[in-house]
Amino acid sequence: MRPFRFTNAKDAASAVRSLTGNPNARFLAGGTNLLDLMKEDVERPDELIDITRLPLTQIRTITSGPNQGGLSIGGLGRNADAANHPLVRQNYPLLTQAILAGASGQIRNMATNGGNLLQRTRCPYFYEVSMPCNKREPDESSARAGCGALEGINRMHAIFGWSEKCVAVYPSDMAIALAALDATVNVRKADGQERSIAFADFHRLPGDTPEKDTNLNHGELITAIELPRNRFADHSYYLKVRDRSSYAFALVSVAAALEMKENRIVQARIAMGGVAHKPWRALKAEQLLVGKEASDATFRQAAEAEMAGARPLSHNKFKVELSNRSIVRALQMAVNGGKA
């Protein structure tokens, strides 16, 4: 690991100021992604600002503004605490399940809610500095420019929204549930002002700038994640399909949330993980479900409509059928209140 200066953030304002002043500085939260990448020489900060002692860990009901009655989850709270908070478990069980589907007990005790959203891709070419990767080496004149996965081993990679520049997928489970739940991300800017970013606008597709995972600017601090009030708690499910039954990243995951009136679907939210460079909202499938009676035939139709747009790579054609079945399965589970 390269040498770096270590400081403790005294308050949010000075943390944001310090980071803004040094393009090579990074916030250190749980460290579970950043330190790993520093050991691999993928991230090379010369300064780490520890933000974990800032008082941004609260989980509370929102009392005013557009998300009134919803829930605010502190950016520096730990994943394990968010998953187990009674208000989250009661009203947003989808989020609890998604967090608990990720990583391990130890890592969820360390990982923060803000850090989780900013974790970087697990593309093995990105991790291995001797391999070509546009995300790691955006400079076109670099000897390591290019995308190793495009023509390389791309079994784990994207089937939606990729570009010739990058075919990586975004690894967070938590974020897939947040996408389905229409969350917003509150951010503190360098000028001391706050801004809110709708979840759909937070992460990016790779396009020509795969080095940018999100629309967060350097120096901005995630202070909280807000969830609007909803009626999905009775009918939601997070399904994660992976190579082993636990402690592995998703091949495909589906966050499904339904609002039901008897057997009729009033509202539907479906977000998918493991298929794109950002949480993939299955809007076509959602539209097809609204107003319909819940049935396997309807679910299959919705899944097929969404998956018709998939563009698999050489090694991941299996993800298309796997996604089809996962959408159907997640919807069945959601209808039954999370039970098979």
Add this chain to the structure above:
Amino acid sequence: MEDNQTPQLTDDEKKLFEDLMPEDLDEILDTGVNRRHFLKLMTLAGGGLLAAHSAVAEQVFTRPLSVPSAPEPASAAIENGVNVSFKVNGAARKLTVDSRMTLLDTLREKLELTGSKKGCDQGQCGACTVLVDGRRVLSCLTLAATCEGRSVQTIEGLAQNQTGSAVRLHPMQAAFLKHDGFQCGFCTPGQICSAVALLEEARTGHASYVTENVRQTAGPVRLSAEEIRERMSGNLCRCGAYPNIVAAIQEVYSGKPVEQTWQFVG
């Protein structure tokens, strides 16, 4: 600590090395392999080889790295030195660390607590699991600099010293012994620390991905074998001692003797 200050191999270590890769031994000794490098090679050699040599290996791995003590460099001499005061197994510790130093390396190389193991150094195996302020974390992805004011518990701190007499093992340690919850033992300190924390999490009602109804928040969780497996999935065991590990945890959880439940399929 500079590499050239570390001691040369002991006879046991030479023997172990010889068994592992006899054809290389002379060359390696000629070129002057030191103990630290050796341990690194051993780690890379992986669980399978180690298992075959567990008796010697265990001895090798539990001997504290007692280096002929070079005086601690003053904090100014350490690049990006950070002062930290924290508790380790109840005792107050105060030291200056390079900002890059992980908690794992600090425990093993500065505090001579070599119980916590370095399997992958990347958060993927759980061998380095320790408790910080009572919660299980990975010490390989924790910077020592972030531990100011924290209380760290390692495998060495689980057993209790009864006044003036023998050590009393933590019930989880005793259950691992009883159920053969290990073969080579490399993952064991992490497994046990993780298991101790797991019981506390279940007692306070934490859910897991396999919990049937996460909306039900009242009271402790009932730990089925499936629940234990899911909650222990962050601790890998190359020797595959999993059924015995689950049995050991079930025994401590239930307070009743647990029968071996695994069998050969066929």
